[in-house]
Amino acid sequence: MKKKIILIAVLLLVLVGGGSAGAYYYNEVSKYISTEDAKVQGDLRAIGSLSAGKLIEWRYKEGDSFDKGDVLGIVETAPARGTTPASTVEILAADKGTIIQTNAVQDQTVAPGAALAMSTDLSQLYIVTNLAETDIASIHVGSKATVKIDAFKDATFTGHVDKIGLGTNSSFSLVSITNASGNYTKVIQKVQVKIVLDDYQGKRLIPGYNATVKIEK
CATH class of the missing domain: 2.40.50.100 (RNA polymerase II/Efflux pump adaptor protein, barrel-sandwich hybrid domain)
Structure with missing residues (x-):
């Protein structure tokens, strides 16, 4: 009997934990677009x-x-x-x-x-990120963003979308990606998005730092 009670308790904990994790994941996916394809940049x-x-x-x-x-x-x-x-x-x-x-x-x-x-x-650095074309319709200029920069693990930066590219990254490539063999494989394209930070949180940012971005839908 005692073992049965322990087993039931463990199962309940697993179910509750799994449900919480699932709810958290659903909340993140439904409300935010996240990517690690981002860097600190400036006008060089x-x-x-x-x-x-x-x-x-x-x-x-x-x-x-x-x-x-x-x-x-x-x-x-x-x-x-x-x-x-x-x-x-x-x-x-x-x-x-x-x-x-x-x-x-x-x-x-x-x-x-x-x-x-x-x-x-x-003093005018910003974040450049590349989002999948399937995510672009979910954001707009002014969308709020949260940024983590690898160099500063203890800081969380806030900002907003300032500009959304008017062409995919591949459309600006000097090398043609046309497949001459006739076998076409669709590849999800990336669009560059610029995020302006509200402030630097007292940190010394420099161009090229890696970042992780989360944008509200």
Whole structure:
């Protein structure tokens, strides 16, 4: 009799636990779209000279911030004629940002348009995620989102959908995915979605961090 009571109790616990887990899973699936295909990103800007010449001065290293209009470097241009003195051209910041990568070396020869550094505004980072085409109809611009960033296990970030892509990722690929054999296999396409965070929770975010996203339907 005692064993029978214990068995019944165990079965009840299993049923209750299974029911709770099922209810939780149903709630998550019915109310949210979740994905680990997400990263922290920012608007990257390539910095270069408008003129060819020699980089005689470079004022910023990785991690340094600057404002719009600041002089980042100076290029000495070659004279058009032998009798014409060399002139200098300033490399000006088109917008405020932070140098996140640079390969600029003083006295190196530079070409017009060649990138000497990459920058982004670290105060304006956002989350880019790729959602299945079958999920896109369930969200809209303004949908609330919860974000977990792998680098900060103790923090939960909130935000909202700011932009939904107008084409699938494959439609922007330079490589054609057309199957010439005639055997067609349908593949679920992904659409890029941009999520703007409400705040950084005091954390130092940088482009490229992995994230997990949950968006309300």
